[in-house]
Structures are given as structure tokens and as C-alpha cells.
Amino acid sequence: MGSGQVTDWQGKHVTVAGLGVSGVPAAKALHGLGAKVTVVNDGDDARAREQAAELEALGVTVRLGDGTAPDSGSAAGLPEGTELIVTAPGWRPDHPLFAAADAAGVPVWGDVELAWRLRKPGAADWLAVTGxxxxxxxxxxxxxxxxxxxxxxxxxxxxGVSLLDAVLGDEEYDVLAVELSSYQLHWAPSLRAHSAAVLNLAPDHLDWHGSMEAYAKDKGRIYEGNRVACVYNTADKATEDLVREADVEEGCRAVGFTLGTPGPSQLGVVEGLLVDRAFVENRQKNAQELAEVADVKPAAPHNIANALAAAALARAYGVPANAVREGLRNFTPDAHRIAHVADVDGVAYVDDSKATNTHAAQASLAAYDSVVWIAGGLAKGATFDELVAGAAQRLRGAVLIGRDRALIREALARHAPEVPVVDLERTDTGAMLQAVQEARRLARPGDTVLLAPACASMDMFANYNKRGDAFAQAVRELGA
Structure with a gap:
């Protein structure tokens, strides 16, 4: 069932676990290859019914709300005749459907594994990134x-483009830049990238993986079978440990990135320049200038690290130095990622609503010297002592919003007792305007009011985008 030719799939019974952004394309692709596809999905809402109708019109069987989905607690059996399960990334490994598959000797693939197996002969190389x-x-x-x-x-x-669309579509690619989550990597045992990077490792999604060790192991799968370079973060030893543990092709190199002066086989920063000492002749003595720090937007430390990792993967693929510079200059960051909204009365207002966990908020806070911090939301089991202790010297004040704000307030009381804190009880979406007004009151010229919530948004907003939009709108009202 591996080569991806139609003859391999004709009449094969495949169960797709979950609709959504990965399940629907997987079901369509497999059906198009001649497989007999059954989709199982816990939800039976309007969106699921709409997706089900679309698939059923093609001849795909869809079972909605049948108790085989996550958290159902049901010892769900396999649909009759199942020879392969293709799962959406969010379905947990301890799901009863997968236990039944294991007992029956039925393999479980994710959408990434399916895409990898369906690549055409001579297909594009993958440069893969996780963290x-x-x-x-x-x-x-x-x-x-x-x-x-x-x-x-x-x-x-x-x-961007779905992986399945990229490998099955008519457009031809030389090389793909592939973002992979720990969920996707868990279900992608045969993936073998040209080169790959693990940017950082911090506790996240532990409810899904079961432990930090299991989470790290799944992240580390990205290095398995790499041919040219395993890119790691010298400031995060756990990423280097994963490289050491990986089984790679002979000749594949470990390449570090650092915000300091790079050693041999590293990329780093020297006097405002991004430089390469990995993909140059005589790397013991030579370095190649790639770009200026000013070419990175925004030039916050963690974003410079992102640029170095991207440059390392590109250089591993043989890209010339001038293309690194041009590519970084051409890049426009997405909204809500450490985005400067406005300056009002000498105070900068920055939207990093995408900082939905403590690790992201830590990187964001480290980018500014004096901060009025707007934080809070859904903690997802996180603790905040380490984050607050590390940022205490930078905090002018804090404004706390959202359901789990007390956890941050208590960490501030322990580690930054001198920092003034405003605790907003209201949880309607209008609370953001009040939060920005309170932050303005605390701020002084030269400060940065930073929305870096360290929490998820769904207690008050549909998603982090809506939260960031509310912040930006509130800032615009200040300056009106």
C-alpha cells in the first residue's frame, strides 16, 4: 500500500478518523485513488453535516456522532473490513479506536504519513520544521x-497549502517548506526529510502526549533519516539531545543556530550580521555573511533565532547567501505575532496574541526592556512562576484578563511583588478596551504595552486572532 499508485489502493478499505482540515482532503484523495473510504467523526454539528454531505455525494461513507471520537470513553470497534486508519492529528494515541486497530494489526497513519506515501516519483524534497x-x-x-x-x-x-494537495496536485515543486506539529509527527513513522529543524522544546500538549518525554520523542521523529542537516538550537539543549538520538543517513550533519557568535558548523550573529559557519569551505576559519539583523522583521531575539533556523535549512539545500538576505527582506510576518500596532504618547503597543503559552510569552517579553504586560485567558494546565520570575525586572505593570488570571496574579505576588497589577474580573469581549486603558495608565514614555497572554483565548474570544483584533481596535480608540 506504499507506492501511492491507484492499483495499490483500488478496493482497499480505509477508515478516516475525523473530518476537519485534514480528514476531508484525506478522504477525497483516498476515494479518488479507488479506496473504499469510511469516515468516522464524533461531532454531529452543522459544519460536520455539511462536510459529510459533500463526501457522501462522492460516494464516501460517513458516520457522524457514532462514539468513536476522542473523549467518548467508548470501546469503539473498527469499521468492518478496515485495512488502514488515517487519523486527524488531534485524535489522541490512547483512543479506543487505535487500541482496536493495534489488536487487529491495522496500521494507523496521519495525514503527513499519507502525503509522504503518496508522493510521485521524483517528488520535491521536504525541509521540515517543528518546535x-x-x-x-x-x-x-x-x-x-x-x-x-x-x-x-x-x-x-x-x-498554507495542504500537504496532500501539494503532493497530489498538478503544480510541480522543487522543494517544500513543511511545518509539522508533534501530533502529526506521532503518526508519521516513515517520514524522511532532506533536512529538519527543532526550534525549541517546552511543555505543551502534555494532556495529549501523556508526558514531556513522549512529547519530546515525537518532536524528535522529524530528524529520523535526515540526509543533509539536523538543525538545532544551541540555547535549548533538549533539541541537541534529539539530534544525538536520531538515526540519520551517513554524512548528515548537526548544525546549530545561536544568537551569539557561531562556532564551526553553526549559524549565528556577529556585530549585527547573520553569519554562516556551517555551509562554507573551511568552516574552522571562514564565515559567510547572510543578512543583517535589520533584515529580520521584527528583530526580536526569538524571531532572529527563527530566521537563523530558516537560513540553516535553506543553506542545507544549497541556497546562496544573497537569497537568504532577499528572502528575509521580502518576508512579511502574520498578524498577531509580535506586531507593532501604534505609538500613543510615546508608548509602543504590541500585539502578540499568538503567544498562547508561557514559552511564547517568555520570548515576547524578552524582546522589550520595560513592559506593561496584558496577560491571561485559559492556562491549559500551565504554571507561571518561571515566566514571571524571568520577566520581573522588565515589568512596569501587569493587567490581567480571562478565566485563569489568578494563576498569573499569584505568580506575580510571589516573584514580582513590587509590580502594580490590575485584575479585571469582567470576561466579556469589551474587557480588552478596559485592559488597554488600564495599561495606558500604568505606562510611561519609552515603555511597551505588550499583549502576550501566555494563555489560550477561547474563554473570551473565538480564537487568538479575534483577541489580537480586539487589542488593536482598543489601541486605535486610544489614539483617536
Whole structure:
């Protein structure tokens, strides 16, 4: 069932677990290859029914709300005749459907594994990126650099073009910049990238993986079978440990990135320049200038690290230095990622609503010297002591919003007792305007009012985008 030719799939019974952004394309692709596809999905809402009708019109069987989905607690059996399960990334490994598959000897693939297996002969290489934070930005930077080098490419995976569309579509690519989550990597045992990077590792999604060790192991799968370079973060030893543990092709190199002066086989920063000491002749003595720090937008430390990781993967693929510079200059960051909204009365207002966990918020806070911090939301089991202790010297004040704000307030009381704190009880969406007004009251000229919530948004907003939009609108009302 591996080569992806139609004859391999004709009449094969495949169960797709979950609709959504990965399940629907998977079901369509498999049906198009001649497989007999059954989709199982816990939800039976209007969106699911709409997707089900679309698939059923093609001849795909769809079972909605049948108790085989996550958290159902049901010992769900396999649909009759199932020879393969293709799962959406969010379905947990301890799901009863997968236990039944294991007992029956039925393999379980994710959408990434399916895409990898369906590649055409001579298909594009994959340059892959994972990490707790920074994946999307790094992959977008990488795609911009590859485009500047004249290569046919796309940012795919969790973002942009779907992986299945990229490998099955008519458009031909030279190389793909692939964002991969820990969920996707868990279900992608045969993926073998040209080169890959793990940007950082911090506790996240532990409810899904079961432990930090299991989470790290799944992230580390990205290095398995790499041919040219395993890119790691010298400031995060856990990423280097994953490289050491990986089984790679002979000749594949470990390449570090650092915000300091790079050693041999590293990329780093020297006097305002991004430099390469990995992909140059005589790397013991030589370095190649790639770009200026000012070419990175925004030039916050964690974003410079993202740029170095993207540059390392591009250089591993043979991209010239001038394309790195041009690609970084051409790159425009997504909204709500450390985005400068406005200056009002000498105070900068910055939207990093995408900082939905403590690791992302830590990187964001480190980018500014004096901060009035707007934080709070859904903690997802996180603790805040380490984050607050590390940022205490930078905090002018804090304004707390959202359901789990007390956890941050208590950490501030322990580690930054001198910092003034405003605790907003209201949880309607209008609370953001009040939060910005309170932050303005605390701020002094030269300060930055920073929305870096360290929490998810769904207690008050539909998503982090809506939260960031509310912040930006509130800032515009200040300056009106």
C-alpha cells in the first residue's frame, strides 16, 4: 500500500478518523485513488453535516456522532473490513479506536504519513520544521528564502497549502517548506526529510502526549533519516539531545543556530550580521555573511533565532547567501505575532496574541526592556512562576484578563511583588478596551504595552486572532 499508485489502493478499505482540515482532503484523495473510504467523526454539528454531505455525494461513507471520537470513553470497534486508519492529528494515541486497530494489526497513519506515501516519483524534497513555538514564522521565512533563490516552493503542513494537495496536485515543486506539529509527527513513522529543524522544546500538549518525554520523542521523529542537516538550537539543549538520538543517513550533519557568535558548523550573529559557519569551505576559519539583523522583521531575539533556523535549512539545500538576505527582506510576518500596532504618547503597543503559552510569552517579553504586560485567558494546565520570575525586572505593570488570571496574579505576588497589577474580573469581549486603558495608565514614555497572554483565548474570544483584533481596535480608540 506504499507506492501511492491507484492499483495499490483500488478496493482497499480505509477508515478516516475525523473530518476537519485534514480528514476531508484525506478522504477525497483516498476515494479518488479507488479506496473504499469510511469516515468516522464524533461531532454531529452543522459544519460536520455539511462536510459529510459533500463526501457522501462522492460516494464516501460517513458516520457522524457514532462514539468513536476522542473523549467518548467508548470501546469503539473498527469499521468492518478496515485495512488502514488515517487519523486527524488531534485524535489522541490512547483512543479506543487505535487500541482496536493495534489488536487487529491495522496500521494507523496521519495525514503527513499519507502525503509522504503518496508522493510521485521524483517528488520535491521536504525541509521540515517543528518546535513548541515559532514553527509557522520559520516555515514562512524559509519559503520566502527558497522563492528568492528561484525555486518552486510552498509553505505547507499546518499552514498554507495542504500537504496532500501539494503532493497530489498538478503544480510541480522543487522543494517544500513543511511545518509539522508533534501530533502529526506521532503518526508519521516513515517520514524522511532532506533536512529538519527543532526550534525549541517546552511543555505543551502534555494532556495529549501523556508526558514531556513522549512529547519530546515525537518532536524528535522529524530528524529520523535526515540526509543533509539536523538543525538545532544551541540555547535549548533538549533539541541537541534529539539530534544525538536520531538515526540519520551517513554524512548528515548537526548544525546549530545561536544568537551569539557561531562556532564551526553553526549559524549565528556577529556585530549585527547573520553569519554562516556551517555551509562554507573551511568552516574552522571562514564565515559567510547572510543578512543583517535589520533584515529580520521584527528583530526580536526569538524571531532572529527563527530566521537563523530558516537560513540553516535553506543553506542545507544549497541556497546562496544573497537569497537568504532577499528572502528575509521580502518576508512579511502574520498578524498577531509580535506586531507593532501604534505609538500613543510615546508608548509602543504590541500585539502578540499568538503567544498562547508561557514559552511564547517568555520570548515576547524578552524582546522589550520595560513592559506593561496584558496577560491571561485559559492556562491549559500551565504554571507561571518561571515566566514571571524571568520577566520581573522588565515589568512596569501587569493587567490581567480571562478565566485563569489568578494563576498569573499569584505568580506575580510571589516573584514580582513590587509590580502594580490590575485584575479585571469582567470576561466579556469589551474587557480588552478596559485592559488597554488600564495599561495606558500604568505606562510611561519609552515603555511597551505588550499583549502576550501566555494563555489560550477561547474563554473570551473565538480564537487568538479575534483577541489580537480586539487589542488593536482598543489601541486605535486610544489614539483617536
Amino acid at each position: 513548541t513555538n515559532g514553527k509557522t514564522t520559520t516555515v514562512q521565512m524559509l519559503a520566502s528564502i527558497l522563492e528568492a533563490a528561484g525555486l518552486r516552493t510552498a509553505a505547507v503542513g499546518n499552514i
